[in-house]
Amino acid sequence: MTEIRLHNSRTRRKQPFAPLDAQDVRMYVCGPTVYDRAHLGNARPVVVFDVLYRLLRHVYGKKHVTYVRNFTDVDDKINARARMLQEGGDTRSLNEIIRALTDETIDWYHADMDALGALRPNHEPRATEFIVQMVAMIQGLIDKGHAYAAEGHVLFDVRSYPEYGKLSGRSVDDMIAGARVEVAPYKRDPMDFVLWKPSSVEEPGWDSPWGRGRPGWHIECSAMSHELLGPAFDIHGGGIDLQFPHHENEIAQSCCAHPDADFANFWLHNEMVQVEGKKMSKSLGNFFTVRDLLDELEKRMPKRVAGEVIRLVMIKSHYRQPMDWTEAAAKEAEATLRKWARATENVQSEKIDQRVIDALSDDLNVWGAITVLNELAANGDGSALLGSARFLGLLSEEVRAISQATEAYFDLQKLLILRAEARKEKNFARADLIRKRLDDFGIQLVDQSATVTAPKFEVFKIEEVIQSLPPEDKENLLGQEEYVVPRIFNNKAFSDRYQSFVARKVLGELE
Numbered sequence: 366m367t368e369i370r371l372h373n374s375r376t377r378r379k380q381p382f383a384p385l386d387a388q389d390v391r392m393y394v395c396g397p398t399v400y401d402r403a404h405l406g407n408a409r410p411v412v413v414f415d416v417l418y419r420l421l422r423h424v425y426g427k428k429h430v431t432y433v434r435n436f437t438d439v440d441d442k443i444n445a446r447a448r449m450l451q452e453g454g455d456t457r458s459l460n461e462i463i464r465a466l467t468d469e470t471i472d473w474y475h476a477d478m479d480a481l482g483a484l485r486p487n488h489e490p491r492a493t494e495f496i497v498q499m500v501a502m503i504q505g506l507i508d509k510g511h512a513y514a515a516e517g518h519v520l521f522d523v524r525s526y527p528e529y530g531k532l533s534g535r536s537v538d539d540m541i542a543g544a545r546v547e548v549a550p551y552k553r554d555p556m557d558f559v560l561w562k563p564s565s566v567e568e569p570g571w572d573s574p575w576g577r578g579r580p581g582w583h584i585e586c587s588a589m590s591h592e593l594l595g596p597a598f599d600i601h602g603g604g605i606d607l608q609f610p611h612h613e614n615e616i617a618q619s620c621c622a623h624p625d626a627d628f629a630n631f632w633l634h635n636e637m638v639q640v641e642g643k644k645m646s647k648s649l650g651n652f653f654t655v656r657d658l659l660d661e662l663e664k665r666m667p668k669r670v671a672g673e674v675i676r677l678v679m680i681k682s683h684y685r686q687p688m689d690w691t692e693a694a695a696k697e698a699e700a701t702l703r704k705w706a707r708a709t710e711n712v713q714s715e716k717i718d719q720r721v722i723d724a725l726s727d728d729l730n731v732w733g734a735i736t737v738l739n740e741l742a743a744n745g746d747g748s749a750l751l752g753s754a755r756f757l758g759l760l761s762e763e764v765r766a767i768s769q770a771t772e773a774y775f776d777l778q779k780l781l782i783l784r785a786e787a788r789k790e791k792n793f794a795r796a797d798l799i800r801k802r803l804d805d806f807g808i809q810l811v812d813q814s815a816t817v818t819a820p821k822f823e824v825f826k827i828e829e830v831i832q833s834l835p836p837e838d839k840e841n842l843l844g845q846e847e848y849v850v851p852r853i854f855n856n857k858a859f860s861d862r863y864q865s866f867v868a869r870k871v872l873g874e875l876e
């Protein structure tokens with residue numbers, strides 16, 4: 366079996382990955398707080414852990430991997446956004462606005478992440494559906510002496526857990542000195558963090574032994590991962606911005622609530638999407654949403670291609686390196702997809718190149734995997750290229766067809782440019798030759814643009830085209846010359862392929 370090696374933030378080194386149970390490999394990734402469209406930074410953990418999910422499914426089998434990513438649908442940021450809407454004239458109750466806001470944001474999130482080719486996790490729990498489990502866990506922590514109730518709040522007693530700070534490598538005293546910790550009269554220690562807090566009448570709230578209130582953010586992940594994956598599981602992921610305090614707090618809660626288990630075995634953190642050296646974030650206002658970017662790209666390429674372009678740009682940077690979005694990277698990704706599409710023309714079968722799996726198994730070296738794909742394209746191994754690209758969530762049937770058609774169009778464009786250049790140089794013989802050769806194949810040049818009109822090519826030329834087609838197209842068309850002409854031009858994919866074929870042939874003749 367392929368050995369996967371992953372950089373474990375917990376040990377600060379690359380380690381061989383061995384699941385607790387190879388029949389049920391379990392991964393939890395911190396999901397979004399749902400009150401706004403996801404920005405490009407929020408998409409990074411989604412695509413990074415999607416690649417890991419695909420790799421785990423490949424190595425251990427699809428049925429043997431469970432991936433959980435939560436939705437935080439109860440949070441002060443959500444309440445604040447809902448209040449803003451109320452102040453803006455929304456007459457619904459705060460709870461109604463929050464329900465509609467979180468539902469809508471989850472729908473947007475799904476649409477945007479689907480567009481980036483990310484598989485949906487096996488479970489996408491909403492925090493509000495696991496309040497009972499959160500209350501039980503908090504009560505357990507109080508019973509064990511790790512938490513205390515004060516003024517309607519429940520706080521985690523950080524000093525009761527000597528391991529606190531181990532993941533991020535900080536001591537509690539350093540943390541107090543360096544962090545913006547909230548000092549509050551009900552806290553015994555400034556580092557203690559909230560497990561439960563009181564809700565006002567109009568705020569979302571649930572009954573609890575400590576009065577009507579709502580959970581703190583950190584306990585949500587501890588309770589949901591425990592409910593869906595058990596007290597110990599294999600991989601916990603999220604952005605590096607969550608390592609402290611969120612993940613540190615998750616560990617403290619989970620390990621104190623379930624002292625016999627080890628919570629998450631491997632911790633994986635993706636680096637940040639940056640804008641001019643700073644983390645892309647809502648609070649800094651330096652963000653653009655995935656939707657904005659898709660809309661922008663869709664001005665010059667079809668939607669499906671836009672999604673794959675973003676995906677390819679994002680996975681190409683190693684997940685532990687910061688990355689910027691650049692227009693140049695988008696252009697390069699678009700050209701790469703087109704190149705791969707051409708190299709997989711007429712390809713039916715698919716196989717995954719083992720070198721791609723090996724590269725990904727080395728702490729998700731996607732760059733290395735892409736180098737292999739480019740090599741396959743250069744060597745004309747379309748089958749392994751298609752299988753491997755599909756494995757990375759790229760080159761879907763639709764994108765392949767679109768990109769191939771675009772290639773065909775580019776080939777024709779090249780000819781038109783050559784012809785225009787010839788005319789400019791007053792090389793009318795060459796210009797005429799290009800027009801004539803295209804005309805021979807039934808492609809007429811009209812006013813600088815190429816259009817396919819009623820063809821007048823001979824049967825042997827049709828045969829040539831037919832021979833270049835995949836077997837089932839060939840079978841449909843061979844020996845039916847008299848019917849070929851109308852069929853070819855009724856069939857968009859065929860006509861694109863045909864144009865590409867002709868253009869390449871004529872280009873070859875001119876060389």
Ligand SMILES: Nc1ncnc2c1ncn2[C@@H]1O[C@H](COP(=O)(O)OP(=O)(O)OP(=O)(O)O)[C@@H](O)[C@H]1O
Nearest residue numbers: 396397398406407409410603604637638645646647
């Ligand atoms: N710039 C970024 N680059 C990479 N990952 C990010 C970035 N910003 C947030 N994330 C990740 O997105 C996921 C969702 O986080 P969440 O919804 O809490 O975003 P957020 O922290 O509210 O965003 P912001 O920091 O802009 O307010 C987390 O795993 C987080 O680490």
Ligand SMILES: [Zn+2]
Nearest residue numbers: 395396586611
């Ligand atoms: Zn979390």
